[in-house]
Amino acid sequence: MKKLVALLMAMLMVLGCVPALAEVDTSEHVVITYLVTGDIPANRTDEVLAKINEKLTEKVNAELAVHWIEWTDWTTKYNLALATQSGEIDLIGTATDWLNAWPNIQKGAFLPLSEEMLQTYAPQTWANVPAENWELCSYNGEIYLIPEDEYAQWTNHGFLYRGDWAKEAGLENGVHSWADLAVYFQYIKDNKEGVIPWDANGNGSSYAPQMAGGWQTSHTPNVYIEGIGVDLFYGESKDAPYTLSNYYIEGDELVNFATEMKKWADAGYWRTDVLNYTGDVVAEMEEGLTGAHQHHTQTWTGQRTSLEKKQPGADVGFFWFGEEMGNVVGLNITHGAMAVAMTSPNPERALMVYDLLRNDPEIYRLMQYGIEGEMYSLDENGYIVRPEGFNDSTDGVSLNWWWGRRDELELRSADRDWEAIDALYAKYEEVKINYPYGRVVFDLSNIQMYLDNLSNVYNTYMPRIVFGMVDDPAAFVAEFRQQLKAAGIDICMQEIQNQINAAYGL
Amino acid sequence: MAKSKPVVNDQLSYKKPSFWQLLVQNKTLILMCTPAIIFFFVFSYMPMPGAYIAFTNFQYNKGIFNSPFIGLQNFKFLFMSGQLTLLLKNTVLYNIAFILIGNLLQLMFAILLNEVASKWFKKTTQSMMFLPYFISDVLVSLLVYNLLNYDYGFISNLVRNMGSEMAKVYQMPNAWPIIIVLVNLWKGTGYGTVVYFAAITGMDTSMMEAAQIDGANGFQRIRYITLPTLKPTVVILFLFAVGGILKGNFGLFYNLVGNNSMLFKTTDIIETYVYRSMMNSFNFAQSSAVGLFQSVVGFFIVIGANAFAKKLDPDYALF
Numbered sequence: 149m150k151k152l153v154a155l156l157m158a159m160l161m162v163l164g165c166v167p168a169l170a171e172v173d174t175s176e177h178v179v180i181t182y183l184v185t186g187d188i189p190a191n192r193t194d195e196v197l198a199k200i201n202e203k204l205t206e207k208v209n210a211e212l213a214v215h216w217i218e219w220t221d222w223t224t225k226y227n228l229a230l231a232t233q234s235g236e237i238d239l240i241g242t243a244t245d246w247l248n249a250w251p252n253i254q255k256g257a258f259l260p261l262s263e264e265m266l267q268t269y270a271p272q273t274w275a276n277v278p279a280e281n282w283e284l285c286s287y288n289g290e291i292y293l294i295p296e297d298e299y300a301q302w303t304n305h306g307f308l309y310r311g312d313w314a315k316e317a318g319l320e321n322g323v324h325s326w327a328d329l330a331v332y333f334q335y336i337k338d339n340k341e342g343v344i345p346w347d348a349n350g351n352g353s354s355y356a357p358q359m360a361g362g363w364q365t366s367h368t369p370n371v372y373i374e375g376i377g378v379d380l381f382y383g384e385s386k387d388a389p390y391t392l393s394n395y396y397i398e399g400d401e402l403v404n405f406a407t408e409m410k411k412w413a414d415a416g417y418w419r420t421d422v423l424n425y426t427g428d429v430v431a432e433m434e435e436g437l438t439g440a441h442q443h444h445t446q447t448w449t450g451q452r453t454s455l456e457k458k459q460p461g462a463d464v465g466f467f468w469f470g471e472e473m474g475n476v477v478g479l480n481i482t483h484g485a486m487a488v489a490m491t492s493p494n495p496e497r498a499l500m501v502y503d504l505l506r507n508d509p510e511i512y513r514l515m516q517y518g519i520e521g522e523m524y525s526l527d528e529n530g531y532i533v534r535p536e537g538f539n540d541s542t543d544g545v546s547l548n549w550w551w552g553r554r555d556e557l558e559l560r561s562a563d564r565d566w567e568a569i570d571a572l573y574a575k576y577e578e579v580k581i582n583y584p585y586g587r588v589v590f591d592l593s594n595i596q597m598y599l600d601n602l603s604n605v606y607n608t609y610m611p612r613i614v615f616g617m618v619d620d621p622a623a624f625v626a627e628f629r630q631q632l633k634a635a636g637i638d639i640c641m642q643e644i645q646n647q648i649n650a651a652y653g654l
Numbered sequence: 655m656a657k658s659k660p661v662v663n664d665q666l667s668y669k670k671p672s673f674w675q676l677l678v679q680n681k682t683l684i685l686m687c688t689p690a691i692i693f694f695f696v697f698s699y700m701p702m703p704g705a706y707i708a709f710t711n712f713q714y715n716k717g718i719f720n721s722p723f724i725g726l727q728n729f730k731f732l733f734m735s736g737q738l739t740l741l742l743k744n745t746v747l748y749n750i751a752f753i754l755i756g757n758l759l760q761l762m763f764a765i766l767l768n769e770v771a772s773k774w775f776k777k778t779t780q781s782m783m784f785l786p787y788f789i790s791d792v793l794v795s796l797l798v799y800n801l802l803n804y805d806y807g808f809i810s811n812l813v814r815n816m817g818s819e820m821a822k823v824y825q826m827p828n829a830w831p832i833i834i835v836l837v838n839l840w841k842g843t844g845y846g847t848v849v850y851f852a853a854i855t856g857m858d859t860s861m862m863e864a865a866q867i868d869g870a871n872g873f874q875r876i877r878y879i880t881l882p883t884l885k886p887t888v889v890i891l892f893l894f895a896v897g898g899i900l901k902g903n904f905g906l907f908y909n910l911v912g913n914n915s916m917l918f919k920t921t922d923i924i925e926t927y928v929y930r931s932m933m934n935s936f937n938f939a940q941s942s943a944v945g946l947f948q949s950v951v952g953f954f955i956v957i958g959a960n961a962f963a964k965k966l967d968p969d970y971a972l973f
Contacts, residue, residue: 227936231714248936256715351912353933377934420804421824423914426796490715592935593711597731600931600940604735607930608915617825617916634736 172269174209178494180501182239183215183229185222185247189546192518196545200514207508208500214547230257235491238498241551242293244482245374250589253292258487259495260290269499270294272507273552281481284586294502296484299553302445302576303483304468304476305358308433309440311463313340323467326366326408329440333417336439347429347438348615350422356610358442362469363405369475370395373585373644376592378603380637381644386475389584390652392645397629397637406613406621413616422615434458445576449569466572474579480586486551506552517559518545531562588651595643598636605631708943721939728943737927742900745923749899751835752842757891759843761884764850765876780851783844794837795909802833827920834910834921838903853887854880889963889970897956900948904929924948 201211215237217226230240230252240258242249252258266274277297285293307323309332314322317335322328333345348355357379364370369385370393380396383389395402412418419425430451432438436459441451448466455462470476486502488495504511517524517532523543524532538544560566592599609628611617618624648654677684708728710721732738763783770776786794801808802823810820823829857880865875902923911921913930928944956972964971 223933223936227938231712231938233714251935252714256713351914353913356913419806420822421799423916424795424799424803424824424912426799596935596937596940597727597734600731600935600937601735603934604737604927604931607913607933608918611913612915 172496172500174497174500176209177205178210178497179213180210180238180494180498181213181215181236182241183217183226183237183489184241184548185217185219185226186546186548187218188216189541191540191542191544191546192523193545193547196514196518196523197547199519200511203508203511203514204501204504207504208497210494210497210501212501212505227252230489231255233257233489233491235493237489238492238494239502240487240489241548242485242487243550244293244485245480246483248375249293249482249485249487250287250375251592253287253487253589254591254593257490258292259490259492260292261294261488261499263291265496265499266291266294269496270503273503276507276554284481285485287589293482293485293487294552295481296550296552297481299484299555299558300573301479301483301553302573303479304470304576305362305442305444306448306466306468306471307346307440307442308448308451309465309467310433310459311465312461313439314465322465325467325472326363329467330408330412332439333412334415337416340439343436344419344432344438345417346440346442347425347427347432348418348422348442349425349427349429350418350611350615351424351426353607355442356607356614359614360405360610362442363408364395364401365470365475366472367401367404368393368395369473371475371477371581371584374480374583375590376599376644378599378606380602380606380632381641383584386581386584390648390654392641392648396632397641402613403622403625406616406618406625409614410616410618410621418615423611423617445572449564452565452568453563468572468576476576476580477584478576478580478582480583482586484550484552502552505549506554507557509557512554512557513559515545515547515549516553516557526559527562529562530559532559533562585648588648590644590647595636595640598640601635602632602637602640605635705942705946707939708946710939712939728937728940729947731931731940732928732944732947735927735931737922740919741922741924741927744920745902746899748831748834748902748923749895751831752838753892753895753899755835756839756842756846757888757895759839760846761850761888763843763847764854765880767847767851768854768880769872769876780844780848783847785844786841787845789841791903791905791909794841794906795912798833798837798910824914825916827917830911830917830921834907837910838906841906849891850884850887853884857883886970890972893956893959893963893972896959897952899955900924900951902926 197212197214204210204212215229217229226247229237241247242252242258244250263274273294277295281295281297282291285291285295307329309323309329311322313336314328314332316339317332319328319332323332336343336345361372361379364382365372369387370382371384371386371389372379373381373383382393382395384391384393413422429438429441433441433451434455441447445466445468448464452464452466455464468476488498492498505515506512513520520526522535523538523545524534527533535543540546605628609624609631613621613624613628671679704718707718707721709723709725710718711724711727712718713721767776767779770779799807802810804810804820804822804824807820813820821829823833861879861883862875865879870878902925904923904925907921907923907926908929911917911926924944928941932941960971960973
């Protein structure tokens with residue numbers, strides 16, 4: 149009898165393939181744990197999560213729990229959680245640029261997702277993500293990541309500056325080049341007493357690559373290659389992306405950068421002990437104590453409104469790195485991505501939950517904005533309006549959903565200056581190229597020890613170049629280059645070039 | 655002569671007690687030790703086989719023992735860097751300074767505190783000295799920055815107000831060994847003093863009383879009674895400390911110096927170097943290799959130091 153049933157079932161499956169797959173056994177209630185970077189929220193997240201879980205239980209008999217990786221020491225904790233997983237996590241928020249998705253795939257942290265699994269358990273996502281994007285999420289022919297490819301965002305860096313002061317400085321149209329920036333800083337230095345033009349907190353490891361890359365993309369057509377760990381590897385240009393640039397090995401542009409930054413340092417555009425300073429630049433800008441903040445485009449979209457409240461008339465503008473050359477790269481679709489944990493006890497249900505979080509409008513809005521009517525309402529434009537006195541850190545919801553946002557379901561905040569933002573985005577769209585290296589997954593195991601030593605050299609020399617803390621810029625750059633050579637930059641460039649050639653059949 | 659013979663016989667007939675006998679004899683002491691033994695077993699001995707990770711190309715899905723063995727590959731980058739000599743020199747010299755000056759100060763403060771009669775003063779001083787121990791390195795670095803920075807620092811302003819020019823301390827590598835040692839002493843002295851203070855408190859008071867009756871003054875009592883009594887404690891603490899001589903206090907150095915490479919010549923230790931090299935590659939196997947290297951060298955130094963102590967006086971040795 150049993151055999152007969154099995155046979156019948158098998159026949160049914162073969163005959164009516166699609167309906168058989170759509171029927172998934174969800175009789176057992178399961179908890180799907182989602183691992184995400186962020187501090188444990190002290191706002192109304194739990195309350196909202198309970199509401200989301202009602203819906204999830206109703207639809208797929210599952211609920212969502214969150215495993216937070218707090219920002220203190222997050223890279224170590226994140227990677228350790230992945231390395232030591234034993235069935236306690238199911239979904240993992242990841243990224244190929246800032247969360248080491250490829251090395252984690254190579255080390256076996258994520259479950260390969262077969263097409264059948266995705267079709268069956270995440271059908272809406274499967275339908276929405278085009279085949280070429282799935283290909284960009286694959287390693288050795290298997291899909292490991294679900295990309296955030298239905299969401300446009302700009303996280304390219306640049307300088308936030310005050311439009312009112314720029315006008316006073318004679319920059320009628322604002323700051324649009326490094327040269328303008330120098331004029332702007334000099335004006336502040338000469339005319340605004342007690343204001344440090346740019347009170348950079350140079351005590352982190354992120355300023356060096358951001359500033360160095362900023363100058364590079366503004367003065368050369370070079371294109372950044374992500375996922376290598378040391379920011380020394382760029383493609384030549386958008387027209388020849390698969391040839392590596394020699395910017396860090398030879399040429400004058402790096403010397404020009406070092407020379408200009410030394411001028412800025414000597415002119416006092418930042419404090420003398422900038423490399424050990426750890427202040428809050430945003431807070432200082434709000435108090436009118438500094439004139440600029442180096443961060444990315446999305447930060448500007450928020451600051452443009454919020455700074456206006458503290459410094460009326462500030463008219464915060466954004467000079468983006470690459471503006472002079474029109475050199476900007478659209479964000480890789482795996483700047484945010486979801487993966488299923490290798491040891492997840494319920495990968496199928498995890499995918500079902502993900503599919504709903506990403507695509508169910510009701511759940512999506514709960515997750516992103518909270519409870520409608522209580523925590524937000526919509527105005528006549530369909531923009532989101534928060535109630536009077538609303539404070540996100542106490543009244544909002546934070547599930548840090550950066551792994552499957554969709555423009556279609558996103559709501560615009562009524563309090564942002566969409567005219568200015570859309571104008572900038574339009575400019576980006578006009579000149580941008582798509583990230584050209586999506587198909588290469590680097591295997592760095594053979595050159596890792598060289599990369600580690602290069603990382604040391606980079607992090608030793610670059611902060612001083614960036615903040616002009618050198619006596620003789622040309623000599624310092626020469627020493628830097630000689631140290632890079634000694635640490636094996638040639639070997640690494642050769643290997644990376646070979647892997648790019650292999651990936652693109654060159 | 656005749657009397658001494660039975661004693662010798664007695665000694666000969668003395669049988670070494672068996673392990674079980676010893677266990678039963680000392681059951682209370684052993685019971686009191688158990689938590690510590692369990693702690694070290696669980697957290698120090700059980701993870702030891704995991705050090706094998708340093709010899710593998712660690713794969714998460716295979717686990718430590720099934721990951722491919724790659725020999726000494728993970729140790730290579732440290733030796734390849736050409737920086738190892740400088741790193742070793744800095745790490746070891748700082749630790750020697752911390753251990754020697756630290757213990758000296760702790761000893762001194764413990765003795766001085768012991769001589770103070772006022773209980774109120776003693777307690778207050780102890781608490782105040784203890785306090786810096788609990789201040790995080792991040793805050794310490796802020797304090798130091800706000801004292802020493804060139805543009806707005808407290809000391810810079812003082813110096814300027816007195817009409818002279820402040821040195822750019824954050825660009826002077828030679829100033830930092832002094833600053834770092836001072837900060838470390840400020841943080842650790844109160845804590846270490848307690849250990850010595852406890853040892854002094856545990857001393858047999860009858861010796862002190864006898865000395866007093868014999869007319870020994872304060873200095874003589876310290877010189878001939880307190881110090882000799884503390885000698886074993888000093889040696890043991892020294893032996894403990896020496897095992898970690900290749901390990902640096904990452905939090906302290908990283909927060910004070912950060913990425914200010916103008917100071918690296920005198921402030922770069924193994925930990926900060928490893929951080930700079932691997933902050934983007936999060937290679938657990940490679941960082942374990944460095945840790946293992948430090949521990950193995952530390953182990954041999956402890957063995958050596960212990961042998962040396964044994965030579966001085968067998969009672970001083972740990973084992």
